[in-house]
Amino acid sequence: MPPILDSVHLASVAYPHADLLGVADRLTGDEQQHLQEIHEFLQTEIAPAVGEYWDREDLPFDLLPKLAEKGLGEIELSATSRLFRGLVYAEVTRVDVSLSALVGIHNELIVGVIDKLGSAEQKQRWLPGLRTFRHIGCFALTEPEHGSDIAGGLATTAQRTDEGWVIDGVKRWIGAGTFADFAITFARDTSDGQIRAFIVELDREGASTAKITSKMGLRIMQNADIVFDNVLVPHSNVIPGAQSFANVNEFLCSSRAWVGWQGAGLQLGIFDKAREYAVTRQQFNRPIAKFQLIQEHLARILGNANASLSMMAQVAQLQEEGNLDMPHAALAKATTTRFARESAAAGRAIGGGNGILTEYGLSKMMGDAEVLFTYEGTYEINSLIVGRAVTGVSAFV
Numbered sequence: 001m002p003p004i005l006d007s008v009h010l011a012s013v014a015y016p017h018a019d020l021l022g023v024a025d026r027l028t029g030d031e032q033q034h035l036q037e038i039h040e041f042l043q044t045e046i047a048p049a050v051g052e053y054w055d056r057e058d059l060p061f062d063l064l065p066k067l068a069e070k071g072l073g074e075i076e077l078s079a080t081s082r083l084f085r086g087l088v089y090a091e092v093t094r095v096d097v098s099l100s101a102l103v104g105i106h107n108e109l110i111v112g113v114i115d116k117l118g119s120a121e122q123k124q125r126w127l128p129g130l131r132t133f134r135h136i137g138c139f140a141l142t143e144p145e146h147g148s149d150i151a152g153g154l155a156t157t158a159q160r161t162d163e164g165w166v167i168d169g170v171k172r173w174i175g176a177g178t179f180a181d182f183a184i185t186f187a188r189d190t191s192d193g194q195i196r197a198f199i200v201e202l203d204r205e206g207a208s209t210a211k212i213t214s215k216m217g218l219r220i221m222q223n224a225d226i227v228f229d230n231v232l233v234p235h236s237n238v239i240p241g242a243q244s245f246a247n248v249n250e251f252l253c254s255s256r257a258w259v260g261w262q263g264a265g266l267q268l269g270i271f272d273k274a275r276e277y278a279v280t281r282q283q284f285n286r287p288i289a290k291f292q293l294i295q296e297h298l299a300r301i302l303g304n305a306n307a308s309l310s311m312m313a314q315v316a317q318l319q320e321e322g323n324l325d326m327p328h329a330a331l332a333k334a335t336t337t338r339f340a341r342e343s344a345a346a347g348r349a350i351g352g353g354n355g356i357l358t359e360y361g362l363s364k365m366m367g368d369a370e371v372l373f374t375y376e377g378t379y380e381i382n383s384l385i386v387g388r389a390v391t392g393v394s395a396f397v
Contacts, residue, residue: 018271020302023309024087031084038088041070042095050096050220055358057219059098059179064133067103074131076107077115082316086261090309093265094272097368098220100262105175106130108255110137113184113197113248117241122199126182138180140171140200140226147173148381151245154195156228158187164235167200167228173375177202177224178211184239185228186248197242198233206231217367218375249326256329257315259376263336264312266369267305267343273361274301274347277354288350297346304339311335327389334382337372344369 024035046063053060071078072092075085093100111130114122114137129135146153156169167187177183185200202209206229211222242248275298278289288294315332318324344366348355351362358364373379388394 018268018305019309021306021310023313027084031080035084035087038070039091042091047095051358054219054364057213059220059222068132072103073106073133076112082319083313086312086316089258089261090265090268093262094269096220097262097266098218101175101218101221104258105139108258109139109251110184112251117239117247119240121236136176136180138174138176138183140174140183140185142171142173144170144172148378154186154188156187157190158196158198159190164232165198167198167231167233169228171226174224174226175221177209177226178222183226195245197239197248199237199239200231200233204231217371253324253326253329256333256376257324259372260312260315260332260336262372263340264305264308266340266365266372267301267308270343270347270365271301271305274298274350277351277360294350297350301343301346304343308336308339327386330382330385333376334379338379340369341373
């Protein structure tokens, strides 16, 4: 279904779309049509608006109802294929990485955890609003001193009392933390050392947030430091299905795979912008697309993007079969974000001097690629997860 991945239309071009190998063709007819509708909506209504917000490090809250109308608040509750969901995530990323981070975390880690691990009361209270972005949650796992080693080093504590649980600690880099209604907060039970999960409403006494500023990428996403100072939550706020870190590992695995789709989607956006610039920018009385080095850059971006899409299609198949494991997700995340980083550099080079301006989109995507390369496990950490799986020897200890 070539139209879904069009960039700039030229009648003489045989393959004007980025999905050169036709990964989207594997969807059912209904899913192809739905994806096409989402693509057109994102390109016409969302893409033109995001640049100014990126410059200001601000989130376009007025766009959330529009995203909800297209079902982007309830992707993980839909009866759709894993491939369709992944391509939707890629399409959102193609427009903006920050919005895709909001949509992805919302679905994979907030809606997913509450739907699968939450109590009946928690589902009834939160899921209806989450479906439409009337409610926003954040996933409070990472801490100032514990990122890659969070599973063993998590320092936030939870102490059980007759009135409820008292949460103490600090979380960092929490997406949507400045405006979320609640945080799914991970804390170590002081009685047995187990990591448990709690729904902590951020208007509770003792909870405070501060926006992290001056980021080189993911500037639309409002990342925050969150401080929990003797925050009391009722017993009913304990997420019953998350009684240890192992209980949420499946979601962290899926989330890592989702970042692989972000890496693929970002490259689609890079190709769109770089190709458009190359066929319209005139130098030496001809479009720069006529020059060999520019065509090599475009071919490399396209090769990276299609390798990433093909890898992610196989990851989606593993998910459908229930066979996705952390080494699969780590390999996908490390590889597609490495390709995205290379593709972003090539795209920015095509833009020349104009490539450093936000209005052309290429510098924006280059900054965002650095974030993808780093979060949900750095490139190096994910590489070591794969290395351990293929050698049987851990480099972590």
